[in-house]
Amino acid sequence: MARLETSAEHPVPVRVVAIRLGEWIARLGEIWVDGQIAQLNRRPGVATQFLVLRDPDANISLSVTCPRGVLPDSVSEGTRVVLRARPDFYLERGSLSLRALEVRQVGLGELLARLDALRRLLAAEGVFAPDRKRPLPFLPHTIGLITGRASAAERDVVENARRRLPGARFRIENVAMQGTSAVTEVVEALRRLDRDPEVDVVVIARGGGSVEDLLPFSNETLVRAVSDARTPVVSAIGHETDTPLLDLVSDVAASTPTDAAKRVVPDLAAETAEIDALRQRARSRVRARLDREAELMAGLPERLRLTVRLRLERETSDVAASRDRARRRLAALLEAGRADLAHVQARVRALSPQATLDRGYAVARRADGAVVRSPDEATGRLNVRVAGGEFDADPVRP
Template sequence: MAITAPSTARNSPESAQPLGAVIEQVRGWVERCGWIWVSGQVIELRRRQAPTQFLTLRDSRSEHSATITCSTQVLDTAGPLTEGMTVLACLTPRVWAKNTSLSFECAELRIAGEGRLLVQLEQLKRKLQAEGLFDSVRKKRLPFLPEVVGLITGAGSAAERDVLSNLQRRWPGVRVRVRHALVQGPDSAADVMTGLAELDADPGIQVIIIARGGGSLEDLLPFSDEGLVRAVAAARTPVISAIGHEPDSPILDLVADRRASTPTEAAKIAVPDAREQADQIAVQLNRLRQAIITRVRGEQDWLSQVRSRPVMRDPAGGFAVHQEWLDATCNRLQRAIDQRIADERTGLAHALSAVRSMSPKATLERGYAIVADAEGGSVTSVNDTDPGDQLLLYLSDGQLVVEVDYQEEEK
């Protein structure tokens, strides 16, 4: 049974068709439509731990939407797909017989428009990040006050006026070397790379600003060019990226040494504000002055405390106490010396008395005499002399010379 266009002919209740047969006929008619490429916006994406994935596409110009089924491989091949992206899908309609629902099976999925560009940029970001070009350790420190600033921007652009006016307003003495370059179009990246090489080769330039106003994703694509990004990473001079406005984020922002949200912000990063610096100097001088005053006052208070001490009012007062102690000690020492001398004199007198009592002179004083022969030899026995020998007698008050008449030995 074939489905024909609606007509006035109707079947009767007696010739009613089975519902399943009608559904199968509708299913066959729908699936004969074949494959077709369509464009739509992803409004819902549900990833599952299953071979079949589901997403919902909506026509960007109407309220029509449809459920799409695809394999995990088709979804992964499309790239990092997120809700809101516009995609190109190769679809064929399918009717599910059980509930007569209509869906579309997707055989191939591609990200379209800006989404595809974003995928390509994301892949480039991952590649450069894996090489370490975005690491913070390789970013160069900007000089505090550069004498010469290099500027790469479009000729006569608003970005050029913003950077120059703000540089002069913030620090009038700064010098700027401007290198005009194409900031849009297929030759833009190469022209900016050439300007970067020229300014980087100048040893007098201490920082380089690459500035451009806002624009669409396609307009800012040159500043995500891989060659330009690698040139900025290899530059000797620190580079400030000031591309577009705050929401814009080309890859150049990630590899530059500093990112500025706007060209005006780039000027603020490149040089300090003279008025702010003068105010800071005044504040610091005032703090230094107050610190010196506080320190001097503290030292004066300390000196006053030292001068108020008794020893400072009467420096010799402390010596009086020590003098009394010294006098007492000297007196004790003198008494000890005198006592020691007296004791030694007494001991010496006793020793002298003992010596004198034992000396021959004391014996002579008691009436004894010492006998010696003519040669002065001591005579201790009568047998030491002969009659007629002359002897010498030592008495207490002198000497006598006697002659031996006879000898008599004690019996």
């Protein structure tokens, strides 16, 4: 198809643009489309029926025309369908629609198979990994609540939370919790609450319903939005037996909205009772410790006297033993000293000139004190010392 050559000086008419658009769209031919019926207009006796087909994961829809007999009587608004259609571009209105040639309702088994495939895909990506779970705050400043307007789920969460913690604050986002717009509204509400710095935890709550009613809470767009949220999210969808994918990605999966209320706020009465019990146990332990210390103090003087007496007796015994050891040591030292002295005296006596004199020898000295060692040295008067004393003598030469 040739490209249109246009300019400000040579524009093309609207009809040409419309015709060319129609030609391009017609080249798509027949296509199979998956979607959810958002609006359905059945009018008896009219050859053509009209519906709006909405994308389950995005806020995008297309108008569809169905000739009589193509649309099954079992489908209704909210039904998931697969249809074979041909795109049509209406030149007069400049609008695009699909002309359905065949419409098939997606059965429950097929829906469950798709959900299981999606679950495996997200699990493989780590979206449900336990290490991604965030702990809930012990005492949230504000609780974000996404639920249906005036719903039993809203009442259960708010009343039970305030029964446990009077004055609990909520920021409530009332949105559609089923139908074609549920996913879009829940995701937008979650993002608003996630941006609010005062919201510490977000609860998504809905009562029970059929598998089809709970399909929005297994939607991939919603699951990824919860995974990307910075604020901890609590899932409280349906009953205990209901397990939408939202339960797997949320930080805490509550079995019911009432259970969610118990998870997000502490029980003030129970916490107060626990504090009282702890205080009582602390008082009992302190009192018991004081009683033990009082008993110890009461017996302390007697124990001190006994300890001092025992210490004195032990020290007295030690002093007596030390004294005896000192005496024995001193006596031994004195005896050894006397023996050494006697030995030295004997050696002195043996080496003394007196001992030589006692054996009959004499020492002769001249007047100048020199000892006479030979007859030639005996000159003048001599002083002779013998064992019994001294006397003077004159040397006599032969």
